[in-house]
Amino acid sequence: MLHTKIPQIDEIVEEAINQATLQGEPQLVCIVNQIDRTDSIAFLDRANKIDKHRMFWRSADEAFVLAGVGSAQRIQSADQHRFNEVESVWNDIQEKAKVYDSINEKGTGLVALGGFSFDTQQVNRSPWEAFPDNQMTIPMYLLTNKDEKSYLTTNILVLEEDHAQQIIHQIKSDQQQLLNGIREEVNLPHRSNTEEISPDKWKVSVEKATEDIKNGELEKVVLAREIRLKFSREVELAAVIENLSNTQDNSYIFAIESGGDYFVGATPERLARVDNQELVSTCLAGTAPRGRNDEEDQKLGQTLLQDPKNRQEHDFVVQMIREAVEACCLDVEIPKSPVVYPLSNLQHLYTPVTATLEQGYTLLDVVGRLHPTPALGGMPQKKSVDYIRSHEVLNRGWYAGPVGWFDGKNNGEFAVAIRSALIQKNEASLFAGCGVVEDSDPEAEYQETGVKFKPMLSVLGGY
Numbered sequence: 115m116l117h118t119k120i121p122q123i124d125e126i127v128e129e130a131i132n133q134a135t136l137q138g139e140p141q142l143v144c145i146v147n148q149i150d151r152t153d154s155i156a157f158l159d160r161a162n163k164i165d166k167h168r169m170f171w172r173s174a175d176e177a178f179v180l181a182g183v184g185s186a187q188r189i190q191s192a193d194q195h196r197f198n199e200v201e202s203v204w205n206d207i208q209e210k211a212k213v214y215d216s217i218n219e220k221g222t223g224l225v226a227l228g229g230f231s232f233d234t235q236q237v238n239r240s241p242w243e244a245f246p247d248n249q250m251t252i253p254m255y256l257l258t259n260k261d262e263k264s265y266l267t268t269n270i271l272v273l274e275e276d277h278a279q280q281i282i283h284q285i286k287s288d289q290q291q292l293l294n295g296i297r298e299e300v301n302l303p304h305r306s307n308t309e310e311i312s313p314d315k316w317k318v319s320v321e322k323a324t325e326d327i328k329n330g331e332l333e334k335v336v337l338a339r340e341i342r343l344k345f346s347r348e349v350e351l352a353a354v355i356e357n358l359s360n361t362q363d364n365s366y367i368f369a370i371e372s373g374g375d376y377f378v379g380a381t382p383e384r385l386a387r388v389d390n391q392e393l394v395s396t397c398l399a400g401t402a403p404r405g406r407n408d409e410e411d412q413k414l415g416q417t418l419l420q421d422p423k424n425r426q427e428h429d430f431v432v433q434m435i436r437e438a439v440e441a442c443c444l445d446v447e448i449p450k451s452p453v454v455y456p457l458s459n460l461q462h463l464y465t466p467v468t469a470t471l472e473q474g475y476t477l478l479d480v481v482g483r484l485h486p487t488p489a490l491g492g493m494p495q496k497k498s499v500d501y502i503r504s505h506e507v508l509n510r511g512w513y514a515g516p517v518g519w520f521d522g523k524n525n526g527e528f529a530v531a532i533r534s535a536l537i538q539k540n541e542a543s544l545f546a547g548c549g550v551v552e553d554s555d556p557e558a559e560y561q562e563t564g565v566k567f568k569p570m571l572s573v574l575g576g577y
């Protein structure tokens with residue numbers, strides 16, 4: 115049931131048609147309602163019948179979920195300055211939109227969800243044809259679940275030639291389906307094939323990178339590899355998200371559907387979050403497996419904390435994030451040493467970063483300055499990205515790029531799209547990388563990436 119406190123939808127739509135006629139251009143209308151508590155995965159599953167462009171975000175550390183359906187308006191930029199360009203288009207959209215919002219909650223109203231590719235200079239598009247270098251979408255319908263409450267935002271791009279009654283009928287029927295439609299049983303299909311892509315060639319590339327590092331060409335580079343899977347039938351988005359949500363604590367769950375394909379993952383790595391002007395970023399690099407019991411687990415964690423090779427991987431990240439954040443923030447706080455961050459299959463070295471954005475700077479400015487951090491690219495930044503482009507066999511596409519959301523109230527968050535898979539009908543490509551430094555051992559790095567595949571692999575048909 116909708117608890118409407120704003121003008122009747124009929125009035126809103128008729129007014130928007132008048133506006134569109136006067137302006138000679140479409141009018142974006144945004145309406146926010148509090149609704150009865152609604153399960154986000156059921157919402158996404160029912161949305162399947164409405165539009166094949168769905169978006170999902172679950173925060174790693176607060177009760178906050180966004181589930182979006184369809185596209186009311188879309189921002190795309192392939193430009194070198196794509197973060198700034200997105201910001202300026204976003205500001206323009208906000209200025210022109212008519213927003214009916216008496217609730218004013220974070221993540222409601224005008225919200226854009228989506229992501230950015232890892233490297234705009236990558237010319238090879240396959241298998242990422244459906245994912246442009248940047249795509250942020252204002253969904254037609256957005257469910258926001260925050261703490262115990264649910265909100266529904268409806269965004270309509272109204273055209274001069276539209277008929278009010280037709281639009282209203284469509285919205286009512288879509289809302290009925292999204293909130294009350296029957297939820298079909300969704301199961302994961304059987305996995306019929308698993309192929310590791312050139313593991314030996316990959317180990318040779320790690321060996322070569324350690325030599326190039328010793329020769330002073332660069333200091334650190336993250337190299338990724340791929341596993342390809344086949345299934346007995348199409349893999350359904352809602353089933354994957356449900357499984358990831360049940361198994362991956364301390365992780366962001368994200369999914370972006372585009373042109374029939376979708377990119378989904380459970381990543382522990384925040385790039386940047388802004389609540390008003392308060393910034394939180396994360397340094398996450400350095401990896402060990404989990405122990406089979408508490409004692410072994412503690413021991414592995416302690417060894418990780420003291421291991422010089424893992425500390426070096428981690429310290430490059432802290433150093434770069436510190437410099438980037440200090441350039442646009444005040445009151446930057448970064449602890450002197452990392453702690454251990456536990457996940458279901460492995461543990462990482464973790465250093466939190468908090469700061470206050472200086473006036474005039476935004477989340478997208480910070481994302482543009484940070485991406486890619488040495489946790490995904492390397493050190494120095496440009497050299498390592500060039501190195502990846504010319505040495506890595508796979509095409510990263512959106513893997514290791516920023517995925518996330520922002521609203522019109524100065525809130526938003528981006529995570530780094532690792533522990534992820536590109537799913538195309540009954541096939542999937544999984545990606546995992548590791549930080550290569552001078553003392554990296556190819557076999558150990560191979561094992562480390564093996565553990566990083568586990569969260570997605572276990573959801574997609576067991577180890």
Ligand SMILES: C=C(O[C@@H]1C=C(C(=O)O)C=C[C@H]1O)C(=O)O
Pocket residue numbers: 336338383398399400401427462489490532533545546547548549550566
């Ligand atoms: C690149 C990935 O992970 C990154 C590499 C890590 C490492 O090498 O220790 C740890 C966390 C991530 O920053 C990945 O999971 O694909």
Ligand SMILES: [Mg+2]
Pocket residue numbers: 399400401427548549562
């Ligand atoms: Mg590592």
